[in-house]
Amino acid sequence: MKKLGSQTYSFESDISIISGVSLVGGKEGAGPLKKYFDFVEEDDKMGQKTFEKGERLMFLKTISSAIKKSKVEKDNIDLYLGGDLMNQLVSSNYTASELNIPFVGLYNACATMAESLIVGSIFLDSKGMKNIVCATGSHFSTAERQYRYPLEFGNQRQSYAQWTVTGVGATVVSTEKTSNIKIKMATIGKVTDYGVSDIANMGAAMAPAAMETLVAFFTDTNTTQKDYDLIATGDLGKLGSDIFKDLMMEKGYDIETNYVDCGHMIFNIDQDTLQGGSGAGCSASVFNSYILSKLRSGELKKVLLISTGALMSTTTNQQGDSIPCIAHLVLVEGEN
Amino acid sequence: MKKLGSQTYSFESDISIISGVSLVGGKEGAGPLKKYFDFVEEDDKMGQKTFEKGERLMFLKTISSAIKKSKVEKDNIDLYLGGDLMNQLVSSNYTASELNIPFVGLYNACATMAESLIVGSIFLDSKGMKNIVCATGSHFSTAERQYRYPLEFGNQRQSYAQWTVTGVGATVVSTEKTSNIKIKMATIGKVTDYGVSDIANMGAAMAPAAMETLVAFFTDTNTTQKDYDLIATGDLGKLGSDIFKDLMMEKGYDIETNYVDCGHMIFNIDQDTLQGGSGAGCSASVFNSYILSKLRSGELKKVLLISTGALMSTTTNQQGDSIPCIAHLVLVEGEN
Secondary structure, eight states: OEEETTTEEEOOSOOEEEEEEEEEEHHHHTSTTGGGOSEEESOTTTTSSSHHHHHHHHHHHHHHHHHHHHTOOGGGOOEEEEEESSGGGHHHHHHHHHHTSOEEEBOBTBTHHHHHHHHHHHHHHTSSOOEEEEEEEEOHHHHHHHHSOOGGGOOOOOTTOOEEOOEEEEEEEESSSOOSEEEEEEEOOOOBOOOOOOTTOHHHHHHHHHHHHHHHHHHHHTOOGGGOSEEEESSOHHHHHHHHHHHHHHTTOOOGGGEEEHHHHHSOGGGOOTTOEESHHHHHHHIIIIIHHHHHHTSOSEEEEEEEEEOOOHHHHHTTOOOOEEEEEEEEEEOO | OEEETTTEEEOOSOOEEEEEEEEEEHHHHTSTTGGGOSEEESOTTTTSSSHHHHHHHHHHHHHHHHHHHHTOOGGGOOEEEEEESSGGGHHHHHHHHHHTSOEEEBOBTBTHHHHHHHHHHHHHHTSSOOEEEEEEEEOHHHHHHHHSOOGGGOOOOOTTOOEEOOEEEEEEEESSSOOSEEEEEEEOOOOBOOOOOOTTOHHHHHHHHHHHHHHHHHHHHTOOGGGOSEEEESSOHHHHHHHHHHHHHHTTOOOGGGEEEHHHHSSOGGGOOTTOEESHHHHHHHIIIIIHHHHHHTSOSEEEEEEEEEOOOHHHHHTTOOOOEEEEEEEEEEOO
């Protein structure tokens, strides 16, 4: 691995994405990306007694399926890397217990998908490991009751709020097997806090972190938006995306033509999700479906995935703190 | 990095621990390891309005001090790696926001110290980074009210319970600068669940994970307890340590003579902590004080640190789940 500038790393090994699997709930499955998802689960409890136990099964199904699709024997998966939005990352922990693969728990909130791809790529680049499964996800009903209100309360949502995606994404990265999709570079984000303290306004809180990471990447690599086919942020939603575009413009980068936000893409406007999707499962499920599919087909060649995370808790919110945020970036290239 | 057996890795780079700093609360500072700690804070709110804000300042003070002691310019610290026991790792997140160093959040509960040293060592071994600060910690008063009962409730504790350590440990690992203390190998743990569901009995829940990781290490490296000066588990406490020793004996390893548990060591028997210390700050503060000091002086040459983590949440406990646990191991050697 080679360091470029202050925060960016380019990988020297040939790191291939050999499989990616996405699973979403019924609402996400009824949205515009419907045909790209591997699994759409209409029962968001997955036949379990609680949403939390259902979420766990979603993780297990997605990860097991990604391993199967990679055609790597489970015993040859060196590591499971990932986390989730539940306190203490319990969806991932209980899944790791079922999988019986060495486990390293990660948490950067909704930036965990890019975080896990970065950590996985660095681990592969240090040679000792050959196959790693990276995964994260979120669940509307478990997140809503953990972070906000009991579902039964039926609270009214602010017009600038977003909707936590029920979805999981899992990616197998490998230096042993090869594919035409490679992870080439990564920028590790710094925690950024512009003082937003309204936990309903995640997009506004996270947009500056996305901007700082993307500007660091452009500076470190001496490139601009013109060098990439697609720039995709994780879950800024419509409002957050607009703020992000404005912030990029202020820095001299006009990203209008090749920029999308996974949260903005995942729902239709008539699905009542206000500013769109959020949650760790948002960029995880969109990356492992739509984005990988377009890279596979050759429609996209150079993609920047920038997963964005808001790092507060209910306690810090109650104690009046503002919301620290982070964004991690990976450069993924399709070779066709 | 080279893979040995199924879960163990040996590092090819010369990875030095160039500084380690420990900070503890007044109770820990009155215990038997008193003289080894860098900072003893009698005010466990650190002058702040809440324990949570105090914990955050403990992190900032410990990490800043470790960076200062390493004599590496802050701008040359490539990465801050770590997590804590607060929901969403907020102590680490807000500290990362103050530090302005690229950040990767980790969580394996009380195994996070060894986890961060492992991830840091692998990152260094992949060359692009030169200096990484690894840190974790815990706080009795924030953990107690988050995981168990409000402090004001004054609940009675089970005889087999432990006491969450108020403490933080930070380590700077480097391939740029050198010291006589090296990280040589690591074993990444699998999540292990023997069915213990009593959250007061952490030692019993975690002991099997420690056993499985240590047996994997011995098998992968073809060594036994006789090849090491000290084997230190993170926070099994007295009861958990006894279970761990029994489990090791069943596997044919008699570790009685060179085994300690950081949780058992950190308090005196008259300090009313029942089975002893627990929490992410337990192995973090003992490793970065007592253990590093003995390695520095040459009294210890080969140390196995096995941090142990219990990966449940209050929600999984309420929903009747058993406690999945993990243990990560690092081999640290003093070269004198």
